[in-house]
Amino acid sequence: MKNLLANDGWRGMHATRTTNGIVQSRSVAAILFAGAISIAIATWVCFRLGAGVAVVGFVYLIEVLLVSLMGSLVSSVAISVIAVGCLNFFFTQPLFTFRVDAQQDIVVLTAFFVTSFVVTFLVHRTRQLAAVHREQAQLLDLTHDSVVALDMNDVITYWNSGAEALYGWKKHEALGHVADRLLHTRFPAALEDIKKTLIETGRWEGEIVNTRRDGSEAAVASRWALVRDEQGRPIATLETGTDITERKRVEEALxxxxxxxxxxxxxxxxxxxxxxxxxxxxxxxxxxxxxxxxxxxxxxxxxxxxxxxxxxxxxxxxxxxxxxxxxxxxAPEMTRLEINELISDVMVLLQREVLKHNVALRATLASKLPAVLGDRIQLAQVVTNLITNGIQAMSTIEDRPRELTIKSWRSDDGYVIVSVQDSGTGIDLRHADRLFEPFFTTKPEGMGVGLSICRSIIDAHGGRVWAENNPGYGATFQFTIPVIGDSGSGE
Ligand SMILES: Nc1ncnc2c1ncn2[C@@H]1O[C@H](COP(=O)(O)OP(=O)(O)OP(=O)(O)O)[C@@H](O)[C@H]1O
Ligand SMILES: [Mg+2]
The missing domain is CATH 1.10.287 (Helix Hairpins)
Known part of the structure; x- marks a missing residue:
């Protein structure tokens, strides 16, 4: 499959190149044709007007320049040669021959020949450099980082597609603006000090905060390099930025x-x-x-x-x-503990929260549940997180009772199971497989760490935690903890 795709890709590229080649040779022919016609017309007009060789040479030079600007080296060289031929044939003595008798005419023809070639090659070279610049700019667009060039007044002179994606402004919208005014940049130090470092060492690195077009803030790891001209005078600053907004959020949450x-x-x-x-x-x-x-x-x-x-x-x-x-x-420590006792403790602690949200909290705890080995505080945190999530999931429910039921029972395969069932919104199936990911949250004020903490605690206890939607409405979160054997192993 991969190879097929690769072959297709190659064939596609090859086909494109061939097509490009045909298009190019067609356009060379077209330019050459147009150039030849215009030389013929200019020759005829100048001949009729009896123009001198210098004037005709000047007219031809303009035509050579125009043809060069149209982008074909071959056609402009060819037009130069044709023009020299015409100049010689129609405008130097003896007329209508390629002989040149007067020394003055030899000088004019040579000057014209040299000038037209210089013009052709200069234009060609300039176009080549422009193409190289375009390619380099395209390369800079391949990076996901933002690349921004500023002149010495901090005016944006280059803005790659990484910057477009990060900040939301298109290139044509950003160019010409003063960077820190457009982006409302917050620097980690005074801008004067940063610039001093940049001038002294040629570079600066630091974390800045920029405001995007939509008003949100982006934390950016920014690297600046000073660009100097041949005399060593600073002429521009190149800023490369990596979006670290998400990393910062995670760091802050941690x-x-x-x-x-x-x-x-x-x-x-x-x-x-x-x-x-x-x-x-x-x-x-x-x-x-x-x-x-x-x-x-x-x-x-x-x-x-x-x-x-x-x-x-x-x-x-x-x-x-x-x-x-x-x-x-x-100092977490694993002790023998009764899970029901722990659940009751947590319920007492959360009483106020439960009342505040108008929730009916019920517990159906199996009697004579075997003890488990666990860290009391960590397991209390698991139950607290699950109850809190349940309460939060019911906070918008108005048309049915807000009921939270905690159950515990013993499974046949040696585990104690605890379930926390709510009558809330239920789990959005689009996110079902992401709930336990660190920092995944659908709540504006949420940190998204509750369930991932639960998972790591339960994993460390040799159990499992999972979630499912109820047949009616709401969701149920469950976890298992292995029971201690009758001998009290592990103690
Ligand atoms: N009982 C529930 N019913 C429906 N969705 C839930 C329930 N519990 C968790 N979720 C979903 O799982 C997501 C992740 O939960 P988690 O507890 O890890 O983070 P959080 O509650 O958003 O924030 P916090 O870290 O502050 O607890 C929630 O944002 C919510 O979308
Ligand atoms: Mg939570």
Missing amino acids: QQVSRLTSIGELGASVAHEIAQPLAAVATHGAACLRWIDRDVPDLEKVRASVQRILTDVQRATEIVRRVRMLAKRI
């Missing part, structure tokens, strides 16, 4: 994930959470003392303050319990 789990972050939020009930305890305690210190202590007020103190202490204790749980996240 940073956010690791930030969430960093000890510093945990410490700060714990301090903040506990400071509140502690401050309340202090206030109520002080009030208590005031009521007791009265001549006639107001025991009712004391009792109310003590009650409030107890409530706040309870809150602080709950926070400490959660922190203990989270603290294990930092």
Whole structure:
């Protein structure tokens, strides 16, 4: 198949070349014909007018120039030769012969001959250089990188198709604009400093942020090179840019994930959470003392303050319990655990979220489920991610109950299975095979890491996680964890 395609391609190319050849020789003949006719007309007119050899030579030179500009070296050389012949035959003594007697005429003919060849070759050379430039520009269009040339006033003088694709402006729209004004470029340092580096070292590299035509931002790894003329004077800057928007997004998302789990972050939020009930305890305690210190202590007020103190202490204790749980996240450890207990813990933690979104959360947990070996915090994170996704998938549902059901049971082949079923939008089948890919999200505020984290955790536990749409509406996400053998292996 590949070879066939390759052969076809070759044949296609060969055919194109042959066709090009025919077209070219036809156009050479046409130019030659047109040139010869115009020489004949000019000769006739000049002869009738009795024009001098110098005037006729000048007229012929213009014709040679025109023929050269039409692009055929062969025809312009041929026209030069014909013109010299005509000049000699019709305009130098003796007329109507190819003999030249006067020395002056020999000089004129030689001058004409040399000039017409110089004109022909200069035009030909210029056209060749232009073709080379065009080819080079086409080569630059093959790269996916953006390639932009700027003059010393930062005006865009070249803009390849990579730049068109990256920024959205076509070449003719971008040329002539000042680059950083068109692209609203944000530089990592002051532009003057960057230019100083460029002038001193001839190059600069860095990450910049440009605004595309549609208003979105593109992070770009940009490499600048200074172009100098033969005297060493800077004449232009060549900027090559690689789109790193996606890479930046991934980096930022990863940073956010690791930030969430960093000890510093945990410490700060714990301090903040506990400071509140502690401050309340202090206030109520002080009030208590005031009521007791009265001549006639107001025991009712004391009792109310003590009650409030107890409530706040309870809150602080709950926070400490959660922190203990989270603290294990930092040093993951596999322990024997009851999956049902873990599910219940997560449900308590997500209670507020569930109420806020008007969701009916139910659990059908099999009794006497065997223990599994796992990292408590990581598995809690899996259940949390699945429940959160379920809640989010139902957030737009108004015409039916928002129901989230968590089930656990034991499979025949030695696994505990947990399923999280929602009555939400269901999985869009176009994305079904991408759900677990890192950073795949359909939510404007989503990071797209939830399910990929779930997968890596479950993989590390020797289980499997998958998703399917329900027969009616909504989706069900399930995962398995191997049960610990009766002997308690692994402990
Ligand atoms: N219960 C569900 N019903 C329908 N689609 C879902 C459900 N759960 C996940 N998805 C789809 O899978 C995508 C990826 O989910 P994932 O949890 O990994 O990322 P996210 O929820 O978009 O963002 P985040 O990383 O903040 O959790 C979601 O954007 C959504 O399109
Ligand atoms: Mg999610």
